[in-house]
Amino acid sequence: MGGPTAGNNCRGTVSMNVTRPKIVSLEHTDAARSKLLVVDWNVGNRCNYRCSYCPKYLHDGTLWQQDAAQAHRFVDAVSEWSSGTGRQVHFQWTGGEPTLWEPLQSSASRAVNLGHTVGIISNATRPRAWWERLGPVWREVTLTYHIEYSDYDKFVSVLNFLTAFCSVHVNFTMLPDRFEETRHIAVRLTEEHRDVTATLKPLLVSFKNELYPYEDEQLDTLKTYRFSTRTAAKQDRTCSRMRVAYEDGTQNTVEASRMVATRANRFLGFSCAAGIELLVVHGNGDLFRANCREGGNLGNICGTFSLPEGPIAICTRHACSCLVDIAVTKRRVEN
Numbered sequence: 001m002g003g004p005t006a007g008n009n010c011r012g013t014v015s016m017n018v019t020r021p022k023i024v025s026l027e028h029t030d031a032a033r034s035k036l037l038v039v040d041w042n043v044g045n046r047c048n049y050r051c052s053y054c055p056k057y058l059h060d061g062t063l064w065q066q067d068a069a070q071a072h073r074f075v076d077a078v079s080e081w082s083s084g085t086g087r088q089v090h091f092q093w094t095g096g097e098p099t100l101w102e103p104l105q106s107s108a109s110r111a112v113n114l115g116h117t118v119g120i121i122s123n124a125t126r127p128r129a130w131w132e133r134l135g136p137v138w139r140e141v142t143l144t145y146h147i148e149y150s151d152y153d154k155f156v157s158v159l160n161f162l163t164a165f166c167s168v169h170v171n172f173t174m175l176p177d178r179f180e181e182t183r184h185i186a187v188r189l190t191e192e193h194r195d196v197t198a199t200l201k202p203l204l205v206s207f208k209n210e211l212y213p214y215e216d217e218q219l220d221t222l223k224t225y226r227f228s229t230r231t232a233a234k235q236d237r238t239c240s241r242m243r244v245a246y247e248d249g250t251q252n253t254v255e256a257s258r259m260v261a262t263r264a265n266r267f268l269g270f271s272c273a274a275g276i277e278l279l280v281v282h283g284n285g286d287l288f289r290a291n292c293r294e295g296g297n298l299g300n301i302c303g304t305f306s307l308p309e310g311p312i313a314i315c316t317r318h319a320c321s322c323l324v325d326i327a328v329t330k331r332r333v334e335n
């Protein structure tokens, strides 16, 4: 998959305390994003890699039951539902390694033919010819470079194909004992490919809360390193930057990951457009409004499910920890 790492989707990152006035709202800086429904769709936990930092349950193939008929039915249902709300849909597949999922190509084509956009988070393991067969369907792609398995030339070959027509972000998973080697590859790749964006991703032990034992210098690099590539011309649809308004009337623009880092990701008592701007499918097919599971289980895409009729009236969670969950409109209702 794109690599479950710190700061990617539901994984936390290094924290620091900052005093600030209360947040009253969180809105998309890109107006088009607030009219979009993002479907964050995990197809299961099968993967061809066995990264040492990845817990077995994320790649052992025990969840791999979503079939083509079920997937197509879900695409159609979401498409029909969204047409009633006037929203375009962006389907984003993840895993495991979603390119191993047989219904991917037909589901992506179906979504595009229905007028929606598609994206994927992949380890780029499929050869360029595989990506070429599917054609220029992707709106945005996140590729993760896993130092223990990725082959630079093959990775770059896929990257070259994708950057010709879509926005590509590359994550580099930073194992402490291969840190310099990975950083060197990241610098080379971003110097040779000026149109990608890239991140050095800190790793959490078993993808839980504890950072790998980085040296101080490595931690400094992870916190401060910025690549000098051009910002990708086409805007990222899933984690756009958010405009934060405070009770003193000030506003600023913040990346979702930055809100986690500064512990500003607290929306208890806010209304939240999860379920309207975001739907989340888990590897077993369970459907939720967001990764936080607020609003409960909406069913299972392999069986019966319903699509939500409205947003979350009041968030009851003490923290909003997932980056895709943060990147959803929220407004303070209760103090």
Ligand code: SF4
Residues within 6 Å of the ligand: 001, 002, 003, 004, 047, 048, 049, 050, 051, 054, 058, 059, 095, 096, 097, 123, 146
């Ligand atoms: S690519 Fe690596 S981190 Fe991602 S699911 Fe496969 S084994 Fe896990």
Ligand code: SF4
Residues within 6 Å of the ligand: 267, 270, 272, 273, 274, 290, 292, 293, 294, 312, 315, 316, 317, 319, 320, 321, 325, 326, 328, 330
């Ligand atoms: S925790 Fe869930 S309901 Fe609460 S703000 Fe985040 S996404 Fe919305």
